[in-house]
Amino acid sequence: MAHVLLGVTGSIAAYKAPLLVRALQKAGHEVTVILTRAAAEFVAPLTLEVLTRRPVLREIWTTPESGASPGEWTQHIALAKRADVLLIAPATAHTLARLAQGFCDDLLSAIFLATRKPVLIAPAMETEMYRHPATQANLERLRRLPHVTIIPPGKGFLASGSEGVGRLASLYRIRLAVESAVAEPLLKGKKVLLTAGATREPWDAVRFLSNGSTGQMARALAEAAYILGAETVHVLSAYTEVRFHKGLFQVTFAPTAQALFEAFQAYYAEYDWLIFAAAVSDYTFAESWPGKHKKTSEGLSLALVPTPDILAWAGEHKKPHQLLIGFALEEAGQEALAEEKRRRKKADWIAFNPITPRTGMGSPTNVLVLLGPRGERRELPLAPKGQLAREMLTFIAHASAGQP
Numbered sequence: 001m002a003h004v005l006l007g008v009t010g011s012i013a014a015y016k017a018p019l020l021v022r023a024l025q026k027a028g029h030e031v032t033v034i035l036t037r038a039a040a041e042f043v044a045p046l047t048l049e050v051l052t053r054r055p056v057l058r059e060i061w062t063t064p065e066s067g068a069s070p071g072e073w074t075q076h077i078a079l080a081k082r083a084d085v086l087l088i089a090p091a092t093a094h095t096l097a098r099l100a101q102g103f104c105d106d107l108l109s110a111i112f113l114a115t116r117k118p119v120l121i122a123p124a125m126e127t128e129m130y131r132h133p134a135t136q137a138n139l140e141r142l143r144r145l146p147h148v149t150i151i152p153p154g155k156g157f158l159a160s161g162s163e164g165v166g167r168l169a170s171l172y173r174i175r176l177a178v179e180s181a182v183a184e185p186l187l188k189g190k191k192v193l194l195t196a197g198a199t200r201e202p203w204d205a206v207r208f209l210s211n212g213s214t215g216q217m218a219r220a221l222a223e224a225a226y227i228l229g230a231e232t233v234h235v236l237s238a239y240t241e242v243r244f245h246k247g248l249f250q251v252t253f254a255p256t257a258q259a260l261f262e263a264f265q266a267y268y269a270e271y272d273w274l275i276f277a278a279a280v281s282d283y284t285f286a287e288s289w290p291g292k293h294k295k296t297s298e299g300l301s302l303a304l305v306p307t308p309d310i311l312a313w314a315g316e317h318k319k320p321h322q323l324l325i326g327f328a329l330e331e332a333g334q335e336a337l338a339e340e341k342r343r344r345k346k347a348d349w350i351a352f353n354p355i356t357p358r359t360g361m362g363s364p365t366n367v368l369v370l371l372g373p374r375g376e377r378r379e380l381p382l383a384p385k386g387q388l389a390r391e392m393l394t395f396i397a398h399a400s401a402g403q404p
Helices: 012-026 045-052 075-082 093-101 107-114 127-131 133-143 171-182 216-227 257-270 310-317 335-344 385-399
Strands: 003-008 030-035 085-091 119-123 148-150 154-157 163-167 191-196 232-237 250-253 273-276 283-285 304-306 323-331 349-355 365-371 377-384
Touching: 003 012, 003 107, 012 030, 012 045, 012 085, 012 171, 030 045, 030 107, 075 107, 085 093, 085 107, 085 171, 093 107, 093 119, 093 133, 119 133, 119 171, 127 133, 127 163, 133 148, 171 216, 191 216, 191 257, 216 232, 216 273, 216 385, 232 257, 257 310, 273 310, 310 323, 323 335, 335 349, 335 365, 365 385, 377 385
Parallel strands: 003 030, 003 085, 085 119, 119 148, 191 232, 191 273, 232 250, 273 323, 323 349
Antiparallel strands: 154 163, 283 304, 349 365, 365 377
16 A cells, blocks of 8 residues: 555654554555654664564664665655655654754654655644643644644543543554545545444333444445545444544434434535435334333234435435435345435435345445446445445545536
């Protein structure tokens, strides 16, 4: 995927560098580590060399591993040209000050000045250090550089034992930032509204009607939209087994079909892409009990009534600039039913999702067939849902280019 230069500086959060290397490698990225002298006090260079299977770079002078020609003193230029993204994580207050002021007396700062590739900076320090006006001024100065993105720190327990803002952003957030930095921004400026999870229709205080959706495909789509540059990703979430990062996504909880319908009606007009990935119950109970219904020796019959058809309503009320994308979970071989659903509900695109032991609800993998408004048909073979989500949104974005 991408060649990442990972700059590790002298914060206690440097102990997470091996975990960050692994997270980036699992996403398919190649990693080269630059370790400052202070960082070497917190994490052993040998650990990072074993994980990356390449030497850790520490000095500004040329080494054979840098990619520069033998005898050259310009290894910082060679490294800056070879990398796709420069990630500095963790970045100390001292590092922020040096980068903001243009100091250039070590390898990391020299590469920073030499590159115009995407630069991601993830600060990590004590709360008062982070909030100090000098640190904030340095961050603002760096933010003004068009190729620099600041990954804000998280909140929680810090090295001193206190609690507050300043801890290194999660590895998940850093990984998505790297993937976004190197991806084609196909959804730049777009606002995406996405439904997720399984609705639950209550019968009494403890029992409900639901389905096996875990929200995995919806989260994969939310991540893909973020990576492809969407301005906003708003998730209308029913019950899921996965978490949506509230620092990256706006999340509104909508547990029932009716609640999801009302939330969609309230928000949909603000968005450009409308993606229906939730498994919404087709029926709800005609009557529900306020407490727990007690078991008896007699049989029990329950009456069900239809829930609102949210996708059909969206098709009737879609704005001219909006793109409507639905899913059709059907038995294998029933692609015609998916296309009929797309036409009947006036969706622009439908993703036919066949039910097999390795696809559909609860499975980490999926198979999709994308069906479009002008007869487009694209098969996406069995793959992890994260990969499929990227391929799905990328294909639809390219196919819809130039369309209102």
